[in-house]
Amino acid sequence: MTMLDLKTDELDQPPSAVAPNRIWASLRSSPLALTAIAIIAVWTFIGLTIDLWAPYDPLAPAGDRLQPPNAQHWFGTDTLGRDIFTRTMYGVRYSLPLALIVMFFTVLIGSVIGMLAGYYGGWIDYILMRLTDITAAFPPLILAMCVVAVLGPGIVNSAIALVAVWWPITARLLRAEVLSVKERDHVMAARVNSASDRRIMLRHIQPLCWAPVLVNATVDIGIVIIAIAGLSFIGLGSTPPTPEWGQMIYEGAGRYFNWWIATGPGLAIVTLALAFNFLGDAFQKALDPRRGEG
């Protein structure tokens, strides 16, 4: 092995990308980030254990209809006499996992498209980015509505629809990162070492591209939670009697005199979406202190 080989071999190792320690240190010093993590942890705990301590059955009447909040029914009861507090607690079992799954596939699809477009450039870039432009040209919820209406209503189809409309953001962000990372020395070195395209993309470029995607995905989990509820609200997501938040808000929409029907599930969405917003904000600060101020 010659000297030159040794040298390129060292250069070949990608510089450490998103340093988990540094992020954690930055998050720990931010009260907002800690609050956000606590809120998400509490909701996760509720979702996992609700069967053990739910005060009432989420699907069966628990008392008189349309009671305002009181000592027995903290969030009141709905038009069928079901306990809204119980139903709200059960709701996290739909919204949170679904939003995480939607975000996972969104990031996966968006990353593959962004990576291929950024790495290969040329006509592949042109075609993939035009496809991205076209998908992004629709207001997302409206296109999602359209996709669900075509696929048929249902909570799984609404998740598929959201993935289908949400990936362009990740694709654009990742492509921009790839364009700058692929010019770096260690990528050149890997090329000189005749590493395969696949290896360069996965080992040398991909680990350095995550900062903006991570920030965006975190904030977007909150937005997707709202979008899932929105589709159910429209009547395209979950079907009654599912205790899904958007569905529950819809049940309260025509009866705004009985304000409490929508209040519980609404507050649930706000707390969870806000937590992901704060967390995304904190990630942004941790990863890019200057832009984090903006």
Next chain:
Amino acid sequence: MLRTIAYRLTGIPLIILGLLTITFILTRGIASDPIYGILSIRELMNEDYVALVREKYGLDEPLIVQYFNYLWNTVQGDLGTSFRTRQPILSDLLAKTPATLELIIFSLTIAGVLGVTLGCLAARFEGSVLDVTIRAVSLVGSSVPVFWLAIILLYLGSVVLDWFPGPGRISQRIAPLEDGTGFFLIDALVQGRWDAFQSALRQIMLPSIVLAWSILGTITRLVRASMLDAMESDFITLARAKGVGSWAITLRHALRASLLSTITILAHVFGYLLTGAVLVEAIFAWPGLGDYAIESARALDYPAILGVTLVSGVTFILVNLIADILYTVADPRIRQ
């Protein structure tokens, strides 16, 4: 400058062709046979009749022919017939558009004025309590589902406080307006109907506050960021060195420099407004495109939903195009 604009314009047909292709794939490629939407179960039993209807709607042609027929029809303004209303979709959409535009323009004005003001204040007092508060509120703003806020404000504003009327676009108790532009505020003024103008104004307040709130956070954050960027540029440093006061710098220099990006920001949030309008209209019984979209979606009337999707996509593209052109025209650096 003309070349930049021409370059942007040439991209538009391609994107619109893409939009049409996606909507076509959605209807014919994925959806079940459209015939099930057109005919009732009883009519479906009659095979001759089904064949006749297929021929009438061109559903017996090969898919590729249907695709070109679809493109050709759409270019001519024929978006098909709604299963639900049995009307041509284009005329349905045109009838609903003024209501939505009135709502969107009203809320964009509220959110634009408030958002730019708050963004400037936050940038001017960067790092202060005011800045932190404004940023926190704008984060909270984007975490509140607009359809929930609408219900809560409807309860607070019209039941508890009784400041605003309930849902609807104009009071049922006054004589209806004659046909005009479809923009009730304008029609009322033109027809000299002061009572109708007052009623329409009172009705539009609450839904547009809800819609404005949904984009206020985004506008504030983006305006603040672009102000801070502007504050770091050389000409601001020069102004500071010459002893210009910080308010004068904020308002006369930084704000002017970031007005351009504000145009882009407002075009960008237009998409959110279209989405928000869909949900807000449903709650406020606002007879616009959003209400139409939801009613169509609930009835699985997908030619109608595709029509709304297409129109909102094209509108969104055009709004962004106009913003780009304004940007090009207004920014001397790009103009050269």
